Amino acid sequence: xxxxxxxxxxxxxxxxxxxxxxxxxxxxxxxxxxxxxxxxxxxxxxxxxxxxxxxxxxxxxxxxxxxxxxxxxxxxxxxxxxxxxxxxxxxxxxxxxxxxxxxxxxxxxxxxxxxxxxxxxxxxxxxxxxxxxxxxxxxxxxxxxxxxxxxxxxxxxxxxxxxxxxxxxxxxxxxxxxxxxxxxxxxxxxxxxxxxxxxxxxxxxxxxxxxxxxxxxxxxxxxxxxxxxxxxxxxxxxxxxxxxxxxxxxxxxxxxxxxxxxxxxxxxxxxxxxxxxxxxxxxxxxxxxxxxxxxxxxxxxxxxxxxxxxxxx
Numbered sequence: 001x002x003x004x005x006x007x008x009x010x011x012x013x014x015x016x017x018x019x020x021x022x023x024x025x026x027x028x029x030x031x032x033x034x035x036x037x038x039x040x041x042x043x044x045x046x047x048x049x050x051x052x053x054x055x056x057x058x059x060x061x062x063x064x065x066x067x068x069x070x071x072x073x074x075x076x077x078x079x080x081x082x083x084x085x086x087x088x089x090x091x092x093x094x095x096x097x098x099x100x101x102x103x104x105x106x107x108x109x110x111x112x113x114x115x116x117x118x119x120x121x122x123x124x125x126x127x128x129x130x131x132x133x134x135x136x137x138x139x140x141x142x143x144x145x146x147x148x149x150x151x152x153x154x155x156x157x158x159x160x161x162x163x164x165x166x167x168x169x170x171x172x173x174x175x176x177x178x179x180x181x182x183x184x185x186x187x188x189x190x191x192x193x194x195x196x197x198x199x200x201x202x203x204x205x206x207x208x209x210x211x212x213x214x215x216x217x218x219x220x221x222x223x224x225x226x227x228x229x230x231x232x233x234x235x236x237x238x239x240x241x242x243x244x245x246x247x248x249x250x251x252x253x254x255x256x257x258x259x260x261x262x263x264x265x266x267x268x269x270x271x272x273x274x275x276x277x278x279x280x281x282x283x284x285x286x287x288x289x290x291x292x293x294x295x296x297x298x299x300x301x302x303x304x305x306x307x308x309x310x311x312x313x
Contacts, residue, residue: 011173012092013185018178018273019086029086032277035285036079042288043068043075046298053301059142060126061298063119064291066146067248070112071284077104078179078280095165098180103161105179105280110153110207113256116249117211118145120218123245127238128225156207160200167191176269181276183260184269204260208253215249244291251286255279 018032019025046068050056081101085091093101125136164182167189177184186197219242226238259275292298 011169011171012094013098013169013180013188014091014172014174015082015085015093015178015180016174016176017082017085017091018277029083032079032281033083035281036075036083039075039281039285039288040072042292043072043284045302046288046292047072049298049301049305053304056297056301059137059139060119060122062142063115063122063145066149067112067115067119068288070108070115071287074105074108074112074280075284077101077108082178093175093180098175098185099161099165102164102180102182102185103157106157106160106182107150107154109256109279110156111149112252113207113211114149114152115146116245116252117214118149119245120215120249123242124218124221126241127222153207156203160203163196164189167193177273177276179276179280181272183272208256208261212253219246244295247290248283248287251283252279255283 019029047065050061050065050068078101081093081097085093122137122142125133129136160182164185168191169188170190173188175184175188182200186193222238222242226235229235229238255275255278259272259279292302
């Protein structure tokens with residue numbers, strides 16, 4: 001796909017990374033690895049719990065398992081390479097490796113935007129049309145939601161990755177980042193790509209604002225329905241049902257908007273790294289914890305598994 005006559009186009013890139021050799025950065029690196037292990041463990045556990053417990057075999061939890069899979073893929077695409085480079089003292093990443101990393105992180109990030117929007121529809125149906133939930137949120141529709149999220153985001157990512165990696169890159173190919181994120185890689189392109197950058201900016205706005213619009217619309221209907229409820233207990237249950245999803249939405253879209261929709265004049269490499277670290281490390285760690293700690297069904301499934309494990313001993 002990326003093979004051309006100019007063999008220099010396939011040279012390695014240099015990832016400057018997040019940390020240097022100072023003691024402070026060593027401690028920060030250690031903390032990052034602890035957070036990474038929590039993210040991997042929490043998301044893997046969430047997926048296994050949803051698969052193992054039949055009470056969690058519902059549309060909401062199936063979509064939640066997809067969210068955990070996306071978060072798991074996100075941290076595993078970026079952090080292991082950063083850690084390997086830091087521990088080995090090397091900073092290189094191959095041309096193909098950079099292209100693959102760019103494609104996966106963009107696919108997973110886009111899929112998460114779309115999935116969070118579709119999950120808001122699930123909450124809308126559960127609260128506004130509870131009696132018709134099983135009909136409106138059929139297994140087929142739920143599966144289609146997941147497929148649409150993955151397929152739509154992967155197609156968008158493939159197009160952007162192929163176009164970006166076909167541009168000529170200037171030496172010394174130093175990427176001021178800890179992974180091959182689009183804003184950092186595009187700075188190395190030698191040609192004038194103003195038109196392409198404008199196109200990417202527009203598509204980013206669409207892939208962020210359309211889901212945000214769908215989430216806002218769903219929650220407008222939800223709030224309207226909750227206001228009309230007479231029972232205070234029903235209102236509390238409705239808000240409790242939505243609070244986890246809303247918290248994840250604010251964390252994810254807030255970080256994405258900060259990273260991708262700021263004008264170039266306001267960007268600095270440090271801000272880009274901090275923003276990317278937040279949604280590539282912190283958010284995937286918080287998502288399963290938010291859903292697990294605030295969700296009674298998931299907590300019950302976890303206690304059941306832990307209880308079974310203790311009785312076996």
